[in-house]
Amino acid sequence: MSEASTPLLANRAIQFDDDAQQRESSVLGMWVFIATEVLFFGVLFVGYTVARVQFPRAFADGGARTDLLLGSIETGILLISSCLAALAVRDVRFGACRMASWLLAGTALLGVTFLVLHGIEYHAEYEEALIPGMRYHPSGHPARAMMIFFCLYYVITGFHSLHVAIGVALLSRLAWKASRGAFSSDYFAPVEVTALYWHLVDIVWIFVYPLVYLVGRSA
């Protein structure tokens, strides 16, 4: 009996009365954090919208120069990874810690793939001289106004990739801890909140993808 309760006590911080309170606190904390992140990205989306209304043609032309195929593959990868994260939470809740560990590792791996593909995109754009501040000399009429599109594109995708990178680090650590049996059906809040964070990263991309890759190609 005492052995069964030891890991629970070890996982509970002193300020909490019981495990339920601790779990509730961490999940609520992550939701509040997600709210701040939404506003963080919100500034970029509002800035993007304002500039787009001002320069519709330049934004359409800029959007058309992004890599639709890679962008779509990245979207698919993030969606699948989010699904894996959700499954990991489910498994760890049912006590299947080893399975959850593999799923978390898979999520992290897909995150890395996303970053690599985005790196390939950035590299191609560098070759085409589309990166303001580093190498920017595209030809054609809207080239100057298009600069704002590309500035925003790099700021938005850059901040998003930063979030992906942080997520990958968190997920890898969790996968390692899960493989050592650190979680159980009684204690799984870290997996749950990290999965929430990963869903946020996914959802932000769900807004980036149409704004950057799709809308410009409609005309």
Next chain:
Amino acid sequence: MNSTDRTVPVDNYLTAGEPGLAGWLCTHDHKRIGILYAIGITFFFFLGGIAATLIRLNLIVPAGALMSAETYNKAFTFHGVVMVWFFLIPSIPATLGNFLLPLMIGARDVAFPRLNLFSWYLYVGGGLFTIGALLLGGVDTGWTFYTPFSTMFSNTHVVLAVIGVFVVGFSSILTGLNFIVTVHTMRTVGMHWFRLPLFVWALYATSLVMVLATPVLAMTLSLIALERLFGVGIFDPALGGDPLLFQHFFWFYSHPAVYIMILPAMGVASELITCGVRRRIFGYRFMAWSMMAIAVIGFMVWGHHMFVAGQSMYAGIVFSILSFVVAVPSAIKVFNWVATLHKGTIDFHAPMLYALGFVGLFMLGGLTGLFLAATALDVNLTDTYFVVAHFHYIMVGGSVMAYLGGIHYWWPKITGRLYPEGPARFAAILMFFGFNLTFFPQYLLGYLGMPRRYHAYPEPFQWLNVLSSAGASILAASYLMPLCYLGWSLWRGAAAGPNPWRATGLEWTTTSPPPVHNFPLPPVVNEGPYQYCP
């Protein structure tokens, strides 16, 4: 008086735990972190105060006695940046809030103690960046960092200052997050939402504003830094970017930031007043809801900073109406304080004097806010000293008076010692007079048309400026006084006992200073706050 014994308990949060400096710098105890904040905030307050002194000295003579125009710009920028972000925003929430929130709801600590300590380190780190920017030569943009000046023309250390504010912004976000979660999940048995003390309500409303506004500032400042470093053109008119967009983003945070400063002050004033008259606060629920209303409506009024900046007339009208609307819950609060005081036996101890000073100054500041919310008047008063006087009345008159009142009121709880009442009352009254002498002439100056941020001015404005500077020296003396007698009381003050004010509230049921985890046993609450029986 109190029957419980009047010695400082040996086993308290100050003596227990890791000894020495490491014990403080690695502490997870919300009470110690509150004190760490208090030390940092006092330091920055006097740093910003030095800049203010330089400004007031410079303006004694019309030609600008002390500084060149550039140095003057750097002085008021430093004053603004330090006072707004390193003093006013964290002052009450991070010190009194950190110390009292868990005590008031009967919790052992905040929900995330390690995050709490991390917030303090972010605060210090951000401060170091800002001081670094000062040491390397300063910044001349004003605390608002308006583009395109800050991004294209200023050749001072904008990036460093912006990073400093960015970092301290995260400190404020994390504190807000911690408080929200703590209020939601850590309340003790029987502590329903409508049994929360009003100070807790105030902290909760403030935390919502911190969490939902600060990220916008953080991103906006990152964009400034990126624009200076890499030429991202979103605010750059030369590239087709929009400087007005910066102002929208900036004030979307910075107007609610005023409520980050004033809401906790309102909470403190409510506690002080209800204890000083020994009566229940009038209209408790209205007080709580009006705080939430201020927090919510406060998000919708930022456009009144841009009546003359080039936004559309219709936007101006809407923002003007909303700015009048946000005055309604503020007025509710003032009326309720007055109703609480009405026909009461007022105990004019120092915290009460500070609270009354707060109500007076807040009223004058709030009423002149209505002048500025009226578009027609604002066109004339924008960027004059009238605006300077208005926001100093709210932010300094309101929030600093309440902060000091709160410090005095909870001083016995924090230190276990009583402070000398005589000097404290004298300082409170001196502060009220010094404050009015400093800032009331600025209303007149602004009304007569003296623009803000000028290092020299025409002859006729001199006598009002001299009055203002004279007031500033009185104000400075009244700020130094508490430092002396509160410091003295740490060694020589009489032991306070658990409840020297005979106040209600959970924080007064534990020892002064409280033990490490606040209560020997989790308290149980079965009545509302403020059950005073006179």
